[in-house]
Amino acid sequence: MNRYIVWNEDETEGFVTLDQQLANESRKGIDANCRRPDGSLSHIATSFAVLTEDQICTIEVVPTYADTVAPYAAALRMIREAVEELFGPAANLESEEAVLLRGPEPHHDAEAIIAALQNVADVAWIKR
Known part of the structure; x- marks a missing residue:
């Protein structure tokens, strides 16, 4: 509305x-x-x-909150897909459903992506 x-x-x-x-x-x-x-x-x-x-x-x-955050949520979805495609299981990316349990705001998805990238960095560090 x-x-x-x-x-x-x-x-x-x-x-x-x-x-x-x-x-x-x-x-x-x-x-x-x-x-x-x-x-x-x-x-x-x-x-x-x-x-x-x-x-x-x-x-x-x-505009409504949903209209305001829609472009940011779409961008995060693209980043999520890229992390899943590039790093696969090594990223151990939290599912979208699990993220929604913490909340629907874009920062919740960003936190999950950051954690996945940290997982990839940790795996790369261990392999050195």
Whole structure:
């Protein structure tokens, strides 16, 4: 679910809402249309519309956490695949399912990859 920040012309004042329709109506400066999905009047949106009626207001869409971390998670997946392909069993890379038991954030996967690379380094050191 996206969050919408409605900014005044100078981007010095604004408010946050989860309702895209409410954000659009308050941005236009039409205070009578600043209603929530249940039909009740949103006082903050109405006040914002009245204060900024002659200004060119903008809406900023704030991405969700999942949208923000998706590219990083994809990059970590590529690194994970490379470690598995290059070093195979020597890396002793923790499975994705085991990593998820510790948590879904990208740093959990990074910790598993680092541990696998350390395993490879240890094996290489022992073979010297």
